[in-house]
Amino acid sequence: MPSVFSHAVVALALGPAFRRAGWPARLWWAGALCAVLPDADVVGIYAGVPLGSVFGHRGLTHSLAFAAALAAVLTPLLLAHGAGRGRLWCYLFLATASHGVLDAMTDGGIGVAFWAPFDAGRYDLPWRPIVVSPLGVRRFFSAWGLAVLASEARWVWLPAALFAALAWRATRPRAASKA
Numbered sequence: 001m002p003s004v005f006s007h008a009v010v011a012l013a014l015g016p017a018f019r020r021a022g023w024p025a026r027l028w029w030a031g032a033l034c035a036v037l038p039d040a041d042v043v044g045i046y047a048g049v050p051l052g053s054v055f056g057h058r059g060l061t062h063s064l065a066f067a068a069a070l071a072a073v074l075t076p077l078l079l080a081h082g083a084g085r086g087r088l089w090c091y092l093f094l095a096t097a098s099h100g101v102l103d104a105m106t107d108g109g110i111g112v113a114f115w116a117p118f119d120a121g122r123y124d125l126p127w128r129p130i131v132v133s134p135l136g137v138r139r140f141f142s143a144w145g146l147a148v149l150a151s152e153a154r155w156v157w158l159p160a161a162l163f164a165a166l167a168w169r170a171t172r173p174r175a176a177s178k179a
Contacts (some may be wrong), residue, residue: 001039001058001102001103001106001109001132001133002102002103002105002106002130002132002133002148002152002156003133003145003148003149003152004036004039005149005152006102006152006156006157007032007035007036007039007098007099007102008032008033008035008036009156009157009160010035010095010098010102010156010160011028011031011032011034011035011095011098012028012031012032012160012164013160013161013163013164013167014031014091014094014095014098014163014164014167015028015031015091015164016164016165016167016168016171017163017167017170017171018087018088018090018091019167019168019171020171023079023084023088026078027078027079027088027091030074030078030092031091031092031095032095034067034070034071034074034092034095034096035095035096035098035099036099037061037070037096037099038061038062038066038096038099038100039057039061039099040061041055041056041057041058041059041060041061041062042057044056044057045057051110052110052122054113054116054117054120057109058100058103058109058110058111058112058113058122059113059116059120060113060116060117062099062100062103062112062113062114062116063100063112063113063114063115063116063117064097064100064114064115065115065116065117065118066096066116067093067094067096067097067099067100068093070092070093070096071088071089071090071092071093071096072089074092075088075089075092100112100114101125102130102156104123104124104125104128105124105125105127105128105129105130105155106128106130106131106132106133107128107129107130107131107132108132109124109132110122111123111124112124129151129154129155130151130152130155130156131144131147131148131150131151131152132148133145133148134148
């Protein structure tokens with residue numbers, strides 16, 4: 001899995017694509033939290049849940065169904081009025097779903113259960129350039145952790161910054177033309 005930092009970076013990079021909605025900053029932070037939340041299933045490793053189980057790490061919480069359900073639950077809680085709900089759902093869904101996509105791009109792990117609970121199969125993307133992050137804080141602050149951050153800077157942060165800049169440019173308000 002990529003580090004928690006990179007999952008949040010991707011969600012925040014999606015923000016400019018949705019900025020016309022004029023949402024408060026708390027919605028962008030909710031997106032970052034959604035992007036990190038699928039890794040809550042890591043507690044299963046310490047609780048004895050088998051790794052390949054649909055409830056194990058990179059299982060149900062990494063699926064597209066989970067991303068859709070989480071977005072559906074959070075959207076009305078975060079946006080009381082009806083205007084922009086579809087847009088917010090889309091942002092939260094993409095932020096959450098990005099987690100599994102990034103995990104499927106790492107060079108380690110047993111794959112991602114994208115289609116759970118309908119299919120328990122684990123899948124990786126054919127291109128896996130991201131160095132898998134170690135579990136645990138102590139191991140993260142090591143040479144391995146530095147290699148992870150260097151890999152993520154190249155394969156996640158730089159593309160995310162480029163996407164955010166292009167989305168910001170494409171969605172910025174146009175100046176009124178002088179006639």
